[in-house]
Amino acid sequence: MGSGPQPVQPGASAVPLPADWRDLLALTKPRVLTLVVFTGLCGLLVAPGELPLVLAFTAILCIALGAGAAGALNQWYEADRDAKMKRTAGRPLPAGRMSRETALHFGVGLAAFSVLLMGVATNWFAAAILATSILFYVFIYTIWLKPRTAQNIVIGGAAGAFPPLIGWAAVTGDIAALPVALFMLIFFWTPPHFWSLALFVRMDYANAGIPMLPVVAGEVATRRQILGYTSIMGVAALAPVLLQLTGAIYGVTALLATAVFAAMAVQVSLRRESDPARMGPERRLFKYSVLYLFLLFGAVVVDHWVFAA
Amino acid sequence: MTPEEQKLVQERQRARARIMAMILAALVVLFFAITIAKMA
Numbered sequence: 001m002g003s004g005p006q007p008v009q010p011g012a013s014a015v016p017l018p019a020d021w022r023d024l025l026a027l028t029k030p031r032v033l034t035l036v037v038f039t040g041l042c043g044l045l046v047a048p049g050e051l052p053l054v055l056a057f058t059a060i061l062c063i064a065l066g067a068g069a070a071g072a073l074n075q076w077y078e079a080d081r082d083a084k085m086k087r088t089a090g091r092p093l094p095a096g097r098m099s100r101e102t103a104l105h106f107g108v109g110l111a112a113f114s115v116l117l118m119g120v121a122t123n124w125f126a127a128a129i130l131a132t133s134i135l136f137y138v139f140i141y142t143i144w145l146k147p148r149t150a151q152n153i154v155i156g157g158a159a160g161a162f163p164p165l166i167g168w169a170a171v172t173g174d175i176a177a178l179p180v181a182l183f184m185l186i187f188f189w190t191p192p193h194f195w196s197l198a199l200f201v202r203m204d205y206a207n208a209g210i211p212m213l214p215v216v217a218g219e220v221a222t223r224r225q226i227l228g229y230t231s232i233m234g235v236a237a238l239a240p241v242l243l244q245l246t247g248a249i250y251g252v253t254a255l256l257a258t259a260v261f262a263a264m265a266v267q268v269s270l271r272r273e274s275d276p277a278r279m280g281p282e283r284r285l286f287k288y289s290v291l292y293l294f295l296l297f298g299a300v301v302v303d304h305w306v307f308a309a
Numbered sequence: 310m311t312p313e314e315q316k317l318v319q320e321r322q323r324a325r326a327r328i329m330a331m332i333l334a335a336l337v338v339l340f341f342a343i344t345i346a347k348m349a
Contacts, residue, residue: 018321021328052346058339121343 019102023092027075027103028068028110035293036067036163039186042297043167043179046304051122051171058121059170063163065114066130070137070159072107076100077142084208087201118170126169133162147209150216154229157190158183164297178245178300181236185296188233192226192265193289199223199268200279200286219274226285227269234258237296246300247307253299257292264288 040063044056051059075082075093083094092098111134119127141156161183168179198205198212199222205212214222237258241251264285273279310318 017318018325020321021325052349054339054342054346058343061339 017097019092019098023098024102024106026092027072027098027106029071029075030068032071033064033067035290036160037064038294039182039297040064040163040167042301043164043182044171045167045301046178047168047171049171055121056170059118059126059167062114062118062121062127062130063166065110065117066134067163069107069109069111069114070134072103072110073134073138074142076103076107077138078146079103081147081208081210085201085204087204118166122170123173125173126166129162129166129169133159133166136162148211150211150213152211153194154191157187157194160190161186177243178240181240181243181245182297182300184236184239185233186293188229188236189289189293191229192233192261193286195222195226195229196268196282196286196289199282200276202276220272223269223271227265230262230265234262240300247303249306250296250299250303254296257295261285261288261292 037060041060044051044059075091078088079091079093079100082088082091088094093100093103111131115127115131115134118130137156137159141152141159145152145156164182164186165175165179169175195213198214199219202212202214202219206215213225217225237254238251240246241248241254264281267281268285271281273282
């Protein structure tokens with residue numbers, strides 16, 4: 001960890017204040033958690049078999065805690081980089097409201113607790129996937145890929161794709177074609193999602209020295225790549241219905257939602273705007289990409305309930 | 310440490326202690342429920 005964490009300058013107060021609980025909560029990136037929890041819950045709901053309600057709740061709680069732990073460890077490692085970015089400078093560590101040691105202990109403790117609780121409450125296979133997702137996010141994405149390559153979020157996207165696998169495994173104790181298809185959907189959704197954001201916060205990434213695609217390869221190449229990965233994501237989105245893993249409700253939803261996504265990606269790919277203030281279509285694509293994932297995963301569950309009934 | 314700073318530290322500690330108590334109480338209920346579900 002040669003380029004690892006450096007001590008963060010303390011904030012205005014000279015007194016070593018105990019961290020506020022709201023800052024500990026902020027360390028878990030609660031907004032990101034909603035999508036993680038939702039996709040994990042969908043994986044759990046469409047899995048064959050039954051899990052008592054309290055164990056299902058515990059499995060989802062563990063996915064949330066594990067993702068929160070990964071977010072905390074990410075912020076622990078990136079505190080100095082976060083301080084250079086407008087979007088992240090107000091986080092507890094760069095703002096000096098918390099010591100780095102507190103964040104590290106909180107992250108490691110939460111990670112260990114979430115994995116152990118998952119193993120005890122459901123099964124150790126699900127716990128192993130949860131542990132893998134946390135380790136992948138922290139070591140492969142945050143520490144290894146993110147500061148080194150423009151492909152960081154392509155490979156690192158796998159970390160965010162684990163929740164449906166974990167939810168499924170919590171019920172069945174193994175994995176099958178449908179959760180793998182859902183994993184692939186999130187995996188190929190991640191590049192257009194993050195690169196549309198990276199287009200309008202490019203300077204932030206450049207200032208922090210993070211080699212995001214718009215910083216390294218330029219905006220035109222990024223716009224082309226968004227379109228390219230949207231095409232692959234479209235195939236991944238339709239795969240569950242083509243492979244007869246889901247029914248018509250999911251198929252129609254995926255077709256329509258992906259058509260809208262593709263239309264927005266085409267518009268973004270054809271534009272040559274470099275002023276972030278004028279990047280309305282790029283912002284809209286970023287926001288729609290979040291809605292898109294909610295729509296598709298919601299459709300998988302509705303489809304399962306309707307056709308299983 | 311000034312009286313104001315000491316007061317702030319104590320307020321933070323009290324808030325954290327309250328949150329910790331709530332989390333521990335929730336965990337007691339959760340582990341009891343998990344045990345019952347596993348035994349069923």
